[in-house]
Amino acid sequence: MDSKKEHFHQFLNDHIGIIKKLCRGYTNNSQDFEDYVQDVCYQLWKSLDNFRGESKSSTWVYRVTLNVCMYNLKKKKRVQIIPTDRIEINRKLDEQVDEDQSNDNYQLLFEAIRQLQTIDRAIIMLYLEKKEYKEISDVVGLQANNIGVRVNRIKKKLKDIIDERLRRTVG
Numbered sequence: 535m536d537s538k539k540e541h542f543h544q545f546l547n548d549h550i551g552i553i554k555k556l557c558r559g560y561t562n563n564s565q566d567f568e569d570y571v572q573d574v575c576y577q578l579w580k581s582l583d584n585f586r587g588e589s590k591s592s593t594w595v596y597r598v599t600l601n602v603c604m605y606n607l608k609k610k611k612r613v614q615i616i617p618t619d620r621i622e623i624n625r626k627l628d629e630q631v632d633e634d635q636s637n638d639n640y641q642l643l644f645e646a647i648r649q650l651q652t653i654d655r656a657i658i659m660l661y662l663e664k665k666e667y668k669e670i671s672d673v674v675g676l677q678a679n680n681i682g683v684r685v686n687r688i689k690k691k692l693k694d695i696i697d698e699r700l701r702r703t704v705g
Contacts, residue, residue: 560603646695
C-alpha cells in the first residue's frame with residue numbers, strides 16, 4: 535500500500551499544475567476551487583489502478599479533471615446560489631491566482647474563459663496548455679479536424695468578451 539501511495543504522490547506532483555489550471559477555469563471562488571481540486575485528486579486515487587496507459591497520463595488527468603469540473607457545474611446549477619458580495623468574490627479570485635500569474639491580463643482572461651460554454655472552456659484550457667489538436671480531441675471527445683475551427687471561434691469569443699469588458703471599464 536505504501537508503494538501505491540508513493541506512486542500516487544509522485545503522479546500527483548507531476549500533474550497538479552494541470553489540475554489546478556483546469557479547476558481555476560471552472561470555479562469562481564477559492565472554496566469551490568479547493569473542493570474541485572480535492573474531488574479530482576480523489577477520483578484519480580480511486581481509478582489509478584484502472585489507468586491502462588493507452589493514452590498519455592496527462593491526457594487521462596485532463597479527462598478526469600474535466601469530468602469532475604463538468605459534473606460539479608451541473609450539480610451546482612441545480613442548487614443555484616447567487617453571490618451577493620461581488621467584491622468578496624473578486625478578492626478571493628485574486629488570492630487563488632498564483633503569484634507569477636497575478637497580472638491583470640491573466641485574471642481578465644480567466645474571467646472571460648469562465649463565461650464560455652463548458653466544452654469551449656475545456657478546449658481553450660487545453661489549447662493554452664499547448665496541447666496538440668489530437669490530444670484535445672481525445673480529451674473532449676470531438677473530431678481532431680473540428681478542434682482547430684473551434685479554437686478560432688473560441689478565440690474570437692474571448693476577444694469579444696475582453697473587449698466588451700475593457701469598454702465598460704474605460705467608459
